[in-house]
Amino acid sequence: MTRANTQDRMRRLELIAVQLKQNSHCTVSDLARQHGVSARTIARDLSLMRDQGMQIDADRGRGGGVRLERNWGVGRMNLTYGEAVDLLISIAVAEKMDSPLFLASLGSVRRQLVASFSPGKRDRVNRLKSRILIGVTASPYVQTGADAPPKRVVQALHQAFVDQDMLDIRYRREDGQCSERRIEPHYLLLKYPVWYVVAMDHLRSEPRIFRCDRMNTATMTGTPFRLLPKDRFHPSLHEDDLSVA
Structure with missing residues (x-):
C-alpha cells in the first residue's frame, strides 16, 4: 500500500x-x-x-x-493542515474580538495547534493571521441588509485568500447594479458580523473594499499576486474614510 x-x-x-x-x-x-x-x-x-x-x-x-458503542469516545482529533489553519485563525479572530465568554481555554487550544506545525508552516499561519483585520461592529443599518454569502463564493474566496490568487467576481453594489471585477484579496476585514475583502481592484486600478455577501459569484484565476503592506491600503481602512465598492 x-x-x-x-x-x-x-x-x-x-x-x-x-x-x-x-x-x-x-x-x-x-x-x-x-x-x-x-x-x-x-x-x-x-x-x-x-x-x-x-x-x-x-x-x-x-x-x-x-x-x-455509545459510551466510547472518538479520542483525539487529527485535523488536516487546512482544517487546523482554519481553526487557529478562528481562534485568533475570537481573541481579537476580546469577548469575555468562552475564551478561558482558547489559549491552550491555540498553543497545542501551533505546536503541531513545523516552523515553516507556523510562519505561514502567522502571515495569514496578520492579514485578518478586526474593525468596529457593523452599524444596525448594515447588519439589517447583510446576508450570508453563497457557500461556493466563500470556498473560492477562502482558497484565493490563502493561496494569494486573483479572483474573478460578480459584485452587486448597494443600488443593485452588478459588475464583473478581478480582485486581489490582500486582507480580510471583520466588522462583526459582516466580512469585507480589502483588495486591489483591477477594474479601478486602486484599493477597494468589497462586502463578501454582495459577491454573487467568485472564481479563482490561477494567477498569483504579491502581497502589499497594510499602509498601501491605509486610506481605505481608516474608519472615517471607509468606502465600500
Whole structure:
C-alpha cells in the first residue's frame, strides 16, 4: 500500500469513527457511498477499527446497521493542515474580538495547534493571521441588509485568500447594479458580523473594499499576486474614510 493510500485510509477511518459516534444508525452501504469505496473496503475498515479496540456493534443481515458503542469516545482529533489553519485563525479572530465568554481555554487550544506545525508552516499561519483585520461592529443599518454569502463564493474566496490568487467576481453594489471585477484579496476585514475583502481592484486600478455577501459569484484565476503592506491600503481602512465598492 502506498503512502498516499495509507494516509487516505487513516483519514477515512477517523471520519467513519466520527460518523458512527454521531449517527444512531448507519449501514455499510451508506458508508461506502459516502466515502466512494466498496462495501468490502468498508467491512475491512470496520474490522481494523475493532482490532484497534473500538467497540463497534453490527446488526445481522444485508441491511443491518453499524454503530459505535455509545459510551466510547472518538479520542483525539487529527485535523488536516487546512482544517487546523482554519481553526487557529478562528481562534485568533475570537481573541481579537476580546469577548469575555468562552475564551478561558482558547489559549491552550491555540498553543497545542501551533505546536503541531513545523516552523515553516507556523510562519505561514502567522502571515495569514496578520492579514485578518478586526474593525468596529457593523452599524444596525448594515447588519439589517447583510446576508450570508453563497457557500461556493466563500470556498473560492477562502482558497484565493490563502493561496494569494486573483479572483474573478460578480459584485452587486448597494443600488443593485452588478459588475464583473478581478480582485486581489490582500486582507480580510471583520466588522462583526459582516466580512469585507480589502483588495486591489483591477477594474479601478486602486484599493477597494468589497462586502463578501454582495459577491454573487467568485472564481479563482490561477494567477498569483504579491502581497502589499497594510499602509498601501491605509486610506481605505481608516474608519472615517471607509468606502465600500
